[in-house]
Each structure stands twice: as C-alpha cells, then as structure tokens.
Amino acid sequence: MRNLLLVSFLFATSQLNLSAAGEKLRVASVSTVDTEIVQQVGGEHVEVAALVQPGVDPHEYEPTPADLRKVSEARLLLTSGKHMENYLNKLQEATGGKADLLKVGDHFSSLKMKQGEHGEQSTNAGAGGMKEDPHWWHSVSNAKEATKLVRDELVKLDPADKADFEKNAQAYLANLDELEDWIRRKVAELPRNQRRLVTSHDAFQYLARDYGFKIEAIEGLTTETEASNRHVSELIDDIKKQHVKAIFLENTLNPKVTTQITRETGAKIGGSLYPDGLGTGDASTYEGMMKHNVSTIVDALKSG
C-alpha cells in the first residue's frame, strides 16, 4: 500500500512538473464536445481548460474572470462556432492575439432553425427569419470532421508530436465509426414513418438529417414566451393524425401547455434529451450522450 501511494505521489508530481515546465500545449475550450475531442487527440501532450463543463447550458454560460485568465494562457482556443458564443469578443481579447482560434462548427455546412429558440442570438436574424442551427455535434459525421480539424491544428502547433496526434485521432475516429453503426442499427428498429421528433428545443436538425427523422419543434414554449394557442392546437392535431407516441420536452417549458398536449393527444413524455452537449452520468462522454439521445427517442417512439 505504501509503495502504491509513493508511486502515485511521484506520478502526480511529475505531471505537475511537466505542465509547469510548459511542455504541454495549453488549450482552452468552451464546448464540451470540442473538449473531449482535443483531450482524446492531444492525449498527454495537451492540457485542456474546459471552461464549459458537462451539464452546463452553453447558451447561459458567461466567462468568469478566472476563465478569461485561462484563455490568456492558452495557445489554442476551441469554440463551438455557428454563433453559439455571443461572448466571443471577450475571449479573443483575453488571448491578446497569442492563441489560435478554431471555431469548429464554422467548418461544416449549416442547417437552419426557426428563430427564437436561442433568444440571445435573435439579433442575427430578421423577425420571423431562419438562422443557422448551432448544434452540429448531433451528426457523428460532423464529429468526425471536427476530430480531423483538431488533429491538424494540434500538428500545426506542436509538429514534434505529430505521430501521436495522428495515432490518437485514428483511434478516436474508429470509435466514432462504431458509434455511427450503432446509431444506424438502433434507428432501424423504428419504421421510417414513425421517425417524427416533437421537441421543445429545436436542436436536432443534424440528427434528423443523418438518420431520417422529421422534426416538429414546439416553438417558444418557455415561461417567458408562450406558444400561441393556434400553434398548440395545430400541433395537437398533427400529433394525433400521425399517431406520434411520445414528445420530448425540457424543464423550461410551461407545464400547463405540456399537460394540455399530452392530455389531448395521448402521447407520453418521452424522457429527457441532451440537446446542448455532454451531460452527466451516462451522457458524460460524446458516445454516451449520443447513445442516450438516440435510445431515448427510438425506444419512446416505438413502444406502444
């Protein structure tokens, strides 16, 4: 026991020395998905400050002075992109121009979402207009592209460790391939005409595109903006007509509207999803988060 303690103490000290000597590439990330990718690809060569932690709503996050200090020490800053970060200027200022900025999501084509779901960005689109959906990671093929982007960026900043970055990226990409196969098999359990996702958070366009779902978002059903009665009754008609068995909601919803919809349609609440990145428990990894969302959706929609 004593030897074991000594060994772990030495290990901890050597880790500290390494980072104190600045041998690790310092990265700051405001996306839980980017954080996992850069940790997987960077391995022992990176030290990642994960500013947005799993389970934190990235739409609500604001960098603290301590976060900005970490950004100022980083050589690479990873963001979600697609206008997810409305505090981007603050972060860039904090880097003092010394860090590379990789807005990961900006490298993939954008799907559109109805304006209003993410209020803080409503200035980016005209009234009633469409804006780009920032939730790109619900497509595993986007996550694979993100992995390659991060790999190439790490190689650029630390060419000496190129071989390790390439090996790590290859292993992570192989896991993503397996995950994608798993998702396709799981979704195949659900007949195509039952792949209808009625959700309060309009965040799953990329998942819908890749795996053949039709999305119906319940717009504006938050405590501040109540959905119009007309929209709710149209939705109720549609849920009944299509025999949708479950709807997926979040706790910011007005419970009165939720109850009205479930009572009048007979659809049940299908469980909670992770729209905004990694969560806690079984959803604290990218693979776990994707499997949780896909199983929750498929199991709820197919069960009678």
Ligand SMILES: [Zn+2]
């Ligand atoms: Zn969101």
